[in-house]
Amino acid sequence: MRPGVWRPPVEPSTAEQTVIRPVRRAKLFVFLRQHRHELFDEAFQTELAEVYRDSPKGQPPVPPAQLALALILQAYTGASDDEVIEACVMDRRWQLVLDCLDADRPPISKGTLVGFRTRLITAGWDRRLIERTIEIATVSGGFGPRALRAALDSSPLWGAGRVEDTPTMMGHALRKALGVIAVQQGWGEPRELPSWPAGPGHRSWPDPASKPHWTPTGTTPANGTVPWR
Numbered sequence: 001m002r003p004g005v006w007r008p009p010v011e012p013s014t015a016e017q018t019v020i021r022p023v024r025r026a027k028l029f030v031f032l033r034q035h036r037h038e039l040f041d042e043a044f045q046t047e048l049a050e051v052y053r054d055s056p057k058g059q060p061p062v063p064p065a066q067l068a069l070a071l072i073l074q075a076y077t078g079a080s081d082d083e084v085i086e087a088c089v090m091d092r093r094w095q096l097v098l099d100c101l102d103a104d105r106p107p108i109s110k111g112t113l114v115g116f117r118t119r120l121i122t123a124g125w126d127r128r129l130i131e132r133t134i135e136i137a138t139v140s141g142g143f144g145p146r147a148l149r150a151a152l153d154s155s156p157l158w159g160a161g162r163v164e165d166t167p168t169m170m171g172h173a174l175r176k177a178l179g180v181i182a183v184q185q186g187w188g189e190p191r192e193l194p195s196w197p198a199g200p201g202h203r204s205w206p207d208p209a210s211k212p213h214w215t216p217t218g219t220t221p222a223n224g225t226v227p228w229r
Contacts, residue, residue, distance in 0.1 A: 003052065005045050006063035008099035010037045019096045028076055029093040031143040032069060036097065039136045040065035047128075051119040062108050067116040068129055069097055070108060075155035076148075081110050117157065126157075 012020060012033065023030050032039070040048075048064035073094060074084050087094040088106035095101045098108075120126050130152045137143040 003049055003061045003063050005042050006040065006065040008036065013101075015101055016096055019092045019101070023093065026093060028073070028143060028148070029097055031137065031140075032072065032097045035136055035140050035142055036065070036069060038140070039133060040068070044132060048120075048125065051116070051123050051125060062112055062116075064116065066098055067108060067113060068120070070094075070113060071117060071120070071129070071157065072133055072152070073097060075157045076151050078155070081113055084108075084113060085110050 016033070020030050020033065045063070045065050048068060051064065052061055070084055070088075073079070073087075074081075079087060084094075085106045085108070088098060088100060088108065089095075089103060092101065095103060100107045117126075120129065130149075133152070134145050134149050137148050138145040
């Protein structure tokens with residue numbers, strides 16, 4: 001069963017205005033609330049709905065526009081999948097964007113979020129979502145398109161391991177960063193170990209002598225003790 005078109009209110013309510021007014025730094029939340037109806041017009045929502053198969057059975061899915069908004073916020077803030085679900089209940093800025101202000105239950109589940117992200121990427125719609133968001137930011141002037149592109153493009157959500165869960169993707173990003181640091185420090189070029197039982201992506205040092213050795217401040221190499229302070 002395909003989802004219908006999501007039609008949240010366009011004009012902010014009095015309660016929403018009380019959330020918008022104090023926001024000083026996290027302007028993306030305000031931008032998405034004010035322009036979500038432009039970003040996810042009926043035509044774009046129809047396109048996003050293509051990631052779902054038609055089926056006469058089953059519960060109606062969560063609107064793709066609502067899930068896509070959650071993904072934009074997740075990519076921008078770096079939140080994990082679990083943190084997204086928690087923010088839907090605990091953070092009124094997330095509730096403002098997702099049209100669930102003061103909800104005591106999240107409008108989406110972790111499984112639904114991960115499943116939609118996988119469908120979106122498999123269909124090649126992740127780039128379409130990013131470019132569409134940047135386009136609306138540019139036209140409306142509601143948010144800096146350069147800062148938005150830099151944040152969304154650098155998110156591990158769209159990385160090489162992007163169909164994996166968020167902690168795994170963050171791990172890939174961290175290993176990549178450590179590899180760059182290793183080369184800069186002259187420790188050698190790390191390489192992949194495909195035979196490692198935990199899977200690809202783990203690294204070793206080509207020359208054991210080049211492996212970094214950490215010596216805590218105050219350690220005496222002769223006795224290896226670290227004085228208490």
